[in-house]
Amino acid sequence: MKYLCLVYYNETHQVELDDAHCMHYAGGLVERGLMLAGNALQPVATATTVRLRDGQVQVTDGPFAETREQLAGFYLIDAQHLDQAIEIAAGIPPARVGSIEIRPIRDLHP
Incomplete structure (x- = not known):
């Protein structure tokens, strides 16, 4: 089953994270x-949020909502079950300073 692991952390923790460690972990999963x-x-400051309300497009600079943790990245994984997805998510390096949200992928069939 496919799962999206959404990586959240406070951007001030970026300096504590080693990109090479993240790439090494991802490489092992691949x-x-x-x-x-x-x-x-x-960074979240580069985000643009788009909404369609009453037929009008609304564009806002920044994320959808102010939060303590920002969406920093994602891992799309193929795990046998949720327990394996949890095991994989626990190994994602930013889990040490933030959180990893695991969401099953919903197949869309026309």
């Missing part, structure tokens, strides 16, 4: 056939 895609995101 080698094991568990990671399908992933990327880090630019």
Whole structure:
């Protein structure tokens, strides 16, 4: 089953995280056939939020809502079950300073 692991942490913790460690962990998941895609995101200040209300497009600079932790990246994984997804998410380096939200992918069939 495919899961999206959303990486959240307070951007002030970025200096505590080693990009090489994150890349090494992701590389190991790829080698094991568990990671399908992933990327880090630019800082939340670069975000743009788009809404469609009453037929009008509304564009706002910044994230949807102010929070203590920001969405920093994602890992798209293919795990056998939720327990394996939890094990993988626990190993994602930013889990030490933030949180990893695991969401099952919902297949859309026309």
